[in-house]
Amino acid sequence: xxxxxxxxxxxxxxxxxxxLRLLMTTIVSGLVFGVMAGATVLVDGASHSLAAFARKNLxxxxxxxxxxxxxxxxxxxNPNDAALIAxxxxxxxxxxxxxxxxxxxxxxxxxxxxxxxxxxxDTNPQVPPEYRKSVNFSSPAWLRYAKDHPVQASAKDExxxxxxxxxxxxxxxxxPRDLSHLRLGMLLGGREDLTQxxxxxxxxxxxxxxxxxxxxxxxxxxLKPFLARGQDSSAGSGVPVLITADxxxxxxxxxxxxxxxxxxxxxxxxxxxxxxxxxxGQTFVSCYRNEAELARVEQTRAQLAxxxxxxxxxxxxxxxxxxxxxxxxxxxxxxxxxxRSAETKKAQDAVRAFEQxxxxxxxxRAELVTFQVVGLLPSPAPSTSGVDAVIGGLVGTNxxxxxxxxxxxxxxxxxxxxxxxxFALPAPETVDPFMGPMTQQNxxxxxxxxxxxxxxxxxxxxxxxxxxxxDTMPFSLQTYGTNYLAVDDIxxxxxxxxxxxxxxxxxxxxxxxWAMMGRVIADSRRETxxxxxxxxxxxxxxxxYLTYSLWVALRIVVFAAALGLLIAGTIHVLYxxxxxxxxQLAYAVFTPDPTFGFIGFRSPVLWLILGGxxxxxxxxxxxPLLRNIRRNPIRDxxxx
Amino acid sequence: MDERARDFLASFxxxxxxxxxxxRQAATAPPATGEGDGHDRVSPRHTDRLPARSRxxxxxxxxxxxxxxxxxxxxxxxxxxxxxxxxxSLTIDEGEFVALTGASGSGKSTLLQLMGxxxxxxxxxxxxxxxxxxxxxxxxxSTFRNTTIGFVFQFFYLQPFLQLVTNTEVPGMFAHAKRGxxxxxxxxxxxxxxxxxxxxxxxxxxxxxxMQRAAIARALLNQPKLLLADEPTGNLDSVTGASIMDLFxxxxxxxxxxxxxxxxxEDMAARADRVxxxxxxxxxxxxxxx
Numbered sequence: 001x002x003x004x005x006x007x008x009x010x011x012x013x014x015x016x017x018x019x020l021r022l023l024m025t026t027i028v029s030g031l032v033f034g035v036m037a038g039a040t041v042l043v044d045g046a047s048h049s050l051a052a053f054a055r056k057n058l059x060x061x062x063x064x065x066x067x068x069x070x071x072x073x074x075x076x077x078n079p080n081d082a083a084l085i086a087x088x089x090x091x092x093x094x095x096x097x098x099x100x101x102x103x104x105x106x107x108x109x110x111x112x113x114x115x116x117x118x119x120x121x122d123t124n125p126q127v128p129p130e131y132r133k134s135v136n137f138s139s140p141a142w143l144r145y146a147k148d149h150p151v152q153a154s155a156k157d158e159x160x161x162x163x164x165x166x167x168x169x170x171x172x173x174x175x176p177r178d179l180s181h182l183r184l185g186m187l188l189g190g191r192e193d194l195t196q197x198x199x200x201x202x203x204x205x206x207x208x209x210x211x212x213x214x215x216x217x218x219x220x221x222x223l224k225p226f227l228a229r230g231q232d233s234s235a236g237s238g239v240p241v242l243i244t245a246d247x248x249x250x251x252x253x254x255x256x257x258x259x260x261x262x263x264x265x266x267x268x269x270x271x272x273x274x275x276x277x278x279x280x281g282q283t284f285v286s287c288y289r290n291e292a293e294l295a296r297v298e299q300t301r302a303q304l305a306x307x308x309x310x311x312x313x314x315x316x317x318x319x320x321x322x323x324x325x326x327x328x329x330x331x332x333x334x335x336x337x338x339x340r341s342a343e344t345k346k347a348q349d350a351v352r353a354f355e356q357x358x359x360x361x362x363x364x365r366a367e368l369v370t371f372q373v374v375g376l377l378p379s380p381a382p383s384t385s386g387v388d389a390v391i392g393g394l395v396g397t398n399x400x401x402x403x404x405x406x407x408x409x410x411x412x413x414x415x416x417x418x419x420x421x422x423f424a425l426p427a428p429e430t431v432d433p434f435m436g437p438m439t440q441q442n443x444x445x446x447x448x449x450x451x452x453x454x455x456x457x458x459x460x461x462x463x464x465x466x467x468x469x470x471d472t473m474p475f476s477l478q479t480y481g482t483n484y485l486a487v488d489d490i491x492x493x494x495x496x497x498x499x500x501x502x503x504x505x506x507x508x509x510x511x512x513x514w515a516m517m518g519r520v521i522a523d524s525r526r527e528t529x530x531x532x533x534x535x536x537x538x539x540x541x542x543x544x545y546l547t548y549s550l551w552v553a554l555r556i557v558v559f560a561a562a563l564g565l566l567i568a569g570t571i572h573v574l575y576x577x578x579x580x581x582x583x584q585l586a587y588a589v590f591t592p593d594p595t596f597g598f599i600g601f602r603s604p605v606l607w608l609i610l611g612g613x614x615x616x617x618x619x620x621x622x623x624p625l626l627r628n629i630r631r632n633p634i635r636d637x638x639x640x
Numbered sequence: 641m642d643e644r645a646r647d648f649l650a651s652f653x654x655x656x657x658x659x660x661x662x663x664r665q666a667a668t669a670p671p672a673t674g675e676g677d678g679h680d681r682v683s684p685r686h687t688d689r690l691p692a693r694s695r696x697x698x699x700x701x702x703x704x705x706x707x708x709x710x711x712x713x714x715x716x717x718x719x720x721x722x723x724x725x726x727x728x729s730l731t732i733d734e735g736e737f738v739a740l741t742g743a744s745g746s747g748k749s750t751l752l753q754l755m756g757x758x759x760x761x762x763x764x765x766x767x768x769x770x771x772x773x774x775x776x777x778x779x780x781x782s783t784f785r786n787t788t789i790g791f792v793f794q795f796f797y798l799q800p801f802l803q804l805v806t807n808t809e810v811p812g813m814f815a816h817a818k819r820g821x822x823x824x825x826x827x828x829x830x831x832x833x834x835x836x837x838x839x840x841x842x843x844x845x846x847x848x849x850x851m852q853r854a855a856i857a858r859a860l861l862n863q864p865k866l867l868l869a870d871e872p873t874g875n876l877d878s879v880t881g882a883s884i885m886d887l888f889x890x891x892x893x894x895x896x897x898x899x900x901x902x903x904x905x906e907d908m909a910a911r912a913d914r915v916x917x918x919x920x921x922x923x924x925x926x927x928x929x930x
Contacts (some may be wrong), residue, residue: 009806016801434714530797534760534858536814537779629696634753637793 034563044600054484062453065480068156092141169452184213214402238370265581287330529633553617711764739912790859849880
């Protein structure tokens with residue numbers, strides 16, 4: 001076969017012919033592919049930058065949070081099922097019997113008509129008879145039945161989570177404890193306002209995460225970059241807590257004379273560091289009241305309102321048991337007057353005992369908790385411009401939704417400050433009629449490599465793409481803490497659109513290249529015939545034209561790559577510094593390295609696009625070329 | 641008849657009438673005025689007026705180079721069978737310069753193309769230099785064309801974006817010839833066809849005659865035994881055409897290359913050693929008017 005150098009020499013002569021057509025093809029195809037290449041380079045650059053920050057942020061850990069997945073469940077449960085209703089009815093009969101026996105034993109008057117029935121009936125005549133009667137899922141009988149017949153097949157516990165993530169490469173599993181059920185309310189200036197007087201919006205400080213009691217206990221390891229240095233937990237004066245920059249500003253702005261967040265990201269970095277230095281060590285107090293005490297507060301409030309409403313009413317008979325709201329921070333409701341007779345007291349105690357037997361309630365409890373700020377969590381600035389919003393979305397974190405208590409630092413505190421019994425209180429369990437007991441416990445897995453974390457999330461996430469497999473997933477995984485897979489999430493969400501755009505772009509470019517190549521080859525029939533006449537083998541001609549095709553493809557590839565690089569490079573020059581500062585803020589990584597970049601060449605999609613151009617050019621040239629070399633050279637030489 | 645007369649007649653294929661006509665034409669022609677010695681060489685301007693046998697023919701080896709036997713070629717055009725060749729038989733000796741003439745559609749170009757292995761005959765046999773073209777596969781035919789045959793076309797068919805020397809090298813590229821010797825030979829050939837000062841020029845910078853000379857140089861690169869020329873002067877003026885004919889003669893004389901040329905120009909045909917006339921796909925027997 002003809003030598004490579006000679007092949008290139010002859011192919012080059014083709015390049016010099018039909019220059020305008022070739023130029024147009026190169027430009028149009030190059031533009032289409034260039035934009036695609038640019039987008040790919042951008043996405044890859046951003047993606048790797050995020051991973052680099054995440055790696056630095058947590059010493060090479062990539063965190064994934066798993067939430068129990070309750071999408072599936074027994075679909076066979078039919079609330080109108082007569083057999084099920086009959087079964088629940090049996091539980092109802094047993095419940096009533098228990099209640100009657102208890103009432104008799106405690107000397108309480110009991111009216112069975114006050115009980116909630118195990119089913120509800122729809123009297124609408126238009127409803128078919130078989131659908132009129134259905135199980136009442138809020139009835140005590142159903143709750144008893146559901147307890148005896150758990151429908152959730154598999155547990156969503158730590159063991160189940162480990163079984164899922166460890167084969168995927170997870171090294172550690174952490175179990176954060178959500179404390180929002182404690183409803184810890186922050187005291188403003190050491191006082192609490194329990195009157196709930198309608199005085200407009202609550203103060204801003206009470207609208208923050210710490211104001212609303214959104215606390216989570218997390219392992220110190222996962223909070224390392226956000227913990228202020230030099231904090232000795234054992235010498236602390238309260239429960240250690242990391243709060244968001246925004247919460248810190250709102251809570252301590254006046255007390256510490258803090259300045260507002262500047263707009264410029266570079267200035268924001270300095271502002272964040274100053275803010276962290278200022279608020280570290282500051283304390284605030286919150287109050288815990290259990291359900292019983294909260295009920296008493298509510299009862300007191302209603303009673304006070306009733307008394308106030310009847311002030312001056314001579315016919316009004318004041319309550320025998322009069323209550324007062326607490327007067328000390330996080331104090332208990334107090335009894336100010338009790339004129340009940342011994343008989344009444346006895347009867348009321350009996351009723352309480354009766355209710356306790358069937359629906360046990362703890363004794364009223366209130367506890368003051370002192371928190372000490374030991375670090376600052378990032379809270380991205382609200383973005384106004386489109387670009388900042390996009391970058392903000394990329395580098396955002398989900399640490400900042402609440403306040404976080406470092407678990408190990410908490411454990412190192414003196415016992416008097418730890419509030420062990422309070423933080424150990426379990427969250428109330430929810431029982432779903434279809435799902436059974438539903439725990440909302442989340443778990444966190446740590447992966448040493450971003451690819452492992454990415455694969456784990458991709459295989460166990462139903463946020464973006466719902467598939468029938470989602471029903472069988474025990475946990476739904478997503479990134480935790482830093483948003484290092486933000487780009488992946490965007491790409492995954494936009495995948496159908498991206499695929500469609502890629503297909504359209506490829507189709508357009510294919511048509512252009514196909515038409516150009518087809519025309520060039522068709523125009524080369526005589527040349528092919530002459531080559532054949534002077535002794536070229538078919539394989540020689542194929543070599544020459546394939547080389548030509550590769551050459552054309554290479555020009556388009558170079559043009560597309562250059563354009564892609566130009567697009568990504570321009571965005572990099574314009575926004576990389578800003579993105580770096582935003583990422584530094586979000587990840588609390590303030591070292592010179594890493595920096596945020598928008599240029600990356602590791603995506604296989606990029607090479608797929610560039611390789612696709614070459615493949616397409618070769619495919620485009622093949623049919624007309626094969627036709628040409630099969631033609632009778634005489635025929636083509638005669639057509640002058 | 642003396643020996644010279646017999647040879648002279650033989651050079652016309654025994655065609656007495658043609659020989660006589662040539663002698664008459666020679667007798668009425670003006671004296672040669674060519675440069676140089678002015679005796680044994682003629683100006684290209686006047687060459688076309690000279691009879692084919694007015695100059696000494698190079699002694700032929702007598703070895704048959706081309707043997708065509710009962711060659712037929714039928715084309716199918718629009719459902720109709722067109723008979724281009726209807727049983728041609730002829731032989732051409734090594735070192736012979738043969739002109740194929742005939743009216744348009746007589747089959748002369750078809751015969752040339754079949755000889756060049758560019759097309760397959762419907763019937764018959766072509767043997768060139770002992771090789772039966774009909775028994776060769778496509779690749780073998782390509783190699784055979786590349787090494788044994790040189791083609792010259794009416795429209796030159798040079799590569800428009802290759803310099804003249806590189807254009808000349810193209811058959812060598814397909815022959816896998818080494819670059820150095822190939823370039824050297826191309827330069828020699830370019831010089832030989834009188835285009836030494838045009839070696840770095842592109843075809844568009846040259847005249848028709850120069851392009852045809854370049855095409856001839858290209859055809860000679862692999863030192864073929866046979867040069868097939870299809871209307872090589874058809875696109876040139878008569879003076880330029882005559883110079884091309886000179887070149888063919890020179891090649892034949894110096895290298896012993898067999899030249900088979902298709903032409904409808906009787907004057908050009910007359911420059912050949914032998915003229916084979918075709919009519920309706922058949923060789924017109926010698927002595928019969930075309």
